[in-house]
Amino acid sequence: MKTLKILVVSDSVGETGEQVVKAAATQFRPDFEDTIIRKFPHIQNDEHIENIVELASMQDALIVFTLVERSKRDLMIELCKEHQVASFDLLGPMIGLIEKHTGEKPLQEPGLVHKLDDDYFRKIEAIEFAVKYDDGRDPRGLLLADVVLIGVSRTSKTPLSQYLAHKRLKVANVPLVPEVEPPEELYLVNPKKCFGLVISPEKLNIIRKERLIALGLNDDAMYAKQTRIEQEINHFYKVVNKIGCSVIDVTNRAVEETANVILDQIEQ
Template sequence: MKLLKVFVVSDSVGETGEQVVKAAITQFRPNFDNTLIRKFPHIEDNDHIEKIVEIAKEQNAIIVFTLVEEKMRQFMINLCHHEQVECIDLIGPMIHLFEQQIGEQPLEEPGLVHKLDDDYFKKIEAVEFAVKYDDGRDPRGLLLADVVLVGVSRTSKTPLSQYLAHKRYKVANVPLVPEVNPPEELFLVDPKKCFGLVISPEKLNVIRKERLIALGLNDDAIYAKQSRIEQEIEHFYNVVERIGCSVIDVTNKAVEETANDIIDRIEQNK
């Protein structure tokens, strides 16, 4: 069996070229027997290309490259042709086709797809974090969070956590109830990343009554009584005073508005 050598050359990490090469090779050698794939990532200039072509010629290797800059691609093609080294331009023809089709110039900036991937995975990680540490389920998350929200029931802690998560912030939230002592971790959190959410008793009374009705319950339960709400809010202020964190009145604010307020404060504190 003939030894197959493939050099994957890229101005980024080379993952795209490597996956295409592997997809093609498996049609001949599913187990990659007697096959060598070598990556040359982060190629920045023609000197690097010259050295790679020299090695490829010595080792009788094929060069597969993904270079987004047209001048570098053309240099690679010309040099390989001159040195009689087989090469394949994976991305150039596609960029050229798109350029003709839409009449726009390519950015020629390496690694953009991986920047998008990183951004996507950061968002997913933040969303999963918000779910895991929602409603005070695991106090350990408070010390790992970028943002900590505290407030009484029905102050939009969960939807606000999810909205911030989609902005790549890891958020944990804790409901405050007079009968339950807040977790000790809450008082170890940096006050600058902790935010207390408060709402007017009258507004909260309406929201809680609507919630009870939606659940098929009687709206005169203690949960929605004005005296109970005032007791909870008093407890809330006692806790946030101990924490030393900012308080945001969400009475007439949309979730997006509150989120932007929090983001502005976090960025100012950096």
């Protein structure tokens, strides 16, 4: 089998090119056997491009490049033709398409997609918030949250909190159990911000049994018994009816689908 060598060249970190190259390469070498992918990030000047093309020529390698500056893209194409190196411009055609469609000129500034702007810091803040106020650890977070999730154990409250946090929303979640009264702060939350997560008893029974087995415990514990689950769900409905919040059935929904339901309601 011929060794596949690909050089990924970028004026930024090169993640985009690397991921596309890997996605394509796995169609031929699923285990990356006899495959070498080298990344050359932060290309600053013409000399760097010249050296990389010469290296590709000597090693019989392909070049995939994501260069936002037109002059650097043109130079790369010209040098690859001169040295008979197969290359692919991953970014240029898309930039050209958008330029033609909008009539606007591209900024040609490398690394803008990774720029540490306000949006980035909002996401980090939201993720930290979700961790801090996960699983009802601190009820004070309920009044600071953009979204409050409530539900019995194993209704995907934590993964949903993290997913929404990546959408820049501050999320707190509270587990509901019949023996413990919900925190007073929960009843002070705007019902439009609060979402109850419910699941069918049968599905929850299966999930909890699998969880117990994964922990090396007996799957006939009270935690997974049908009567206990029904008791918890009845308690759940008493709480959500008192709050007056929306209820989402997550029985056959992926986290992303549940998140989209919440996002749609918030936008409305």
